[in-house]
Amino acid sequence: MTTYEVTWPGTGRAVVSDPAQIDKVLRALHDVGQPCVVDVFRYSGGRPDGGVQVGVGHPDRSFVLYFGEPAGGYAVEPGIEPWSCEIEFGYGGQPTSYHPAETRITPDVAFVLVRQLIATDNRPTGVTWDEDSDPSLDSADLGASDPPSIFWVDTHVGW
Secondary structure: OOOEEEEEOOOEEEEEOOHHHHHHHHHHHHHHOOOEEEEEEEEEOOEEEEEEEEEEOOOOOEOEEEEOOOOOEEEEOOOOOOOOOOEEEEEOOEEEEEOHHHOOEOHHHHHHHHHHHHHHOOOOOOOEEEHHHOOOOOHHHOOOOOOOOOOOOOHHHOO
16 A cells, blocks of 8 residues: 655645545645645655645636656646636745646546545546646655654644
């Protein structure tokens, strides 16, 4: 079973290995209604080794940015047109704009993809991946240097 570290703005952190765990974290953060970026990464040798960043909190749109093999990129939900403008999601305490082409997915489908990642440890299916928008950062440049050794969740998430 693969374990993923989940982090979000503030001091939020959890370690999950079950799709139901990630769903509780994402739903609780989404229901707050403040768009933010959540990192979901697995670790190897104390360094991030693949995973996703997901945008939560916007009522109609999200994004899933995949880091890993066969290739990284943004998820594109079939039939979803680009949003009319950029959407800001908080990341590391800073508002970060995401281009309409990067937010071509609904929150419900984004959550399905993250659950699928946790369940299979493979790039999720059911969407296309915009590999031309490949992330410019290597996943090793993201996240903490050491995964936490215990499972805990910030109490503001509502568990």
